[in-house]
Amino acid sequence: MEVTGRRDDPALGSVVVAEDALRARVAELGAQISADYAGRTPLLVGVLKGAFVFMSDLARAITLPVEFDFMAVSSYGSATKTSGVVRIVKDLDLDLSDRHVIIVEDIVDSGLTLQYLRRNLLARHPADVEVCALLVRDGLQQDDLDLRYVGFRIPPAFVVGYGLDVAEHYRNLPYICAYEGT
Numbered sequence: 001m002e003v004t005g006r007r008d009d010p011a012l013g014s015v016v017v018a019e020d021a022l023r024a025r026v027a028e029l030g031a032q033i034s035a036d037y038a039g040r041t042p043l044l045v046g047v048l049k050g051a052f053v054f055m056s057d058l059a060r061a062i063t064l065p066v067e068f069d070f071m072a073v074s075s076y077g078s079a080t081k082t083s084g085v086v087r088i089v090k091d092l093d094l095d096l097s098d099r100h101v102i103i104v105e106d107i108v109d110s111g112l113t114l115q116y117l118r119r120n121l122l123a124r125h126p127a128d129v130e131v132c133a134l135l136v137r138d139g140l141q142q143d144d145l146d147l148r149y150v151g152f153r154i155p156p157a158f159v160v161g162y163g164l165d166v167a168e169h170y171r172n173l174p175y176i177c178a179y180e181g182t
């Protein structure tokens with residue numbers, strides 16, 4: 001279903017991941033996680049705010065019992081570039097001891113936010129920590145990041161929609177598209 005009106009926004013560029021492609025890939029990721037974690041109850045840790053749409057769909061594609069928690073971080077830097085200095089704005093509510101944690105991220109760009117988060121969560125003595133990232137920016141040096149589940153690798157353009165924003169706008173677009181505003 002094409003969403004007219006919003007697509008008339010001149011700041012929005014081409015669609016990078018369409019709605020049906022998102023649906024199909026999220027179903028695959030859910031099936032993979034369900035198989036990998038059979039017999040366990042993974043704890044999904046969503047990184048607010050960007051991951052909330054993806055996490056909601058992903059969780060419903062997982063056929064195991066799952067638990068949820070959320071963290072909000074803000075990274076210092078300009079609007080479209082992170083500096084790697086991360087501050088926890090909202091911490092987890094749950095104890096991670098012996099839990100099978102899956103960090104659910106919207107997009108991995110430099111990987112600095114994720115590196116910080118993984119280190120921070122590992123210090124809380126979980127059984128293990130894996131990462132499920134909907135998007136990974138092409139060209140990123142990912143060897144050190146150890147991304148277990150990846151939805152799509154995308155070109156360098158800044159993107160919005162499906163949880164991703166520019167100044168809190170566009171999070172509710174049901175697809176991911178390039179942002180061409182200033």
Ligand code: IMP
Nearest residue numbers: 082108109110111112113158159164165
């Ligand atoms: P990293 O630390 O450079 O990997 O940046 C990751 C964070 O930057 C993501 O969780 C997003 O919040 C934000 N980000 C990076 N690229 C984009 C984008 O294209 N659109 C919206 N947010 C982005």
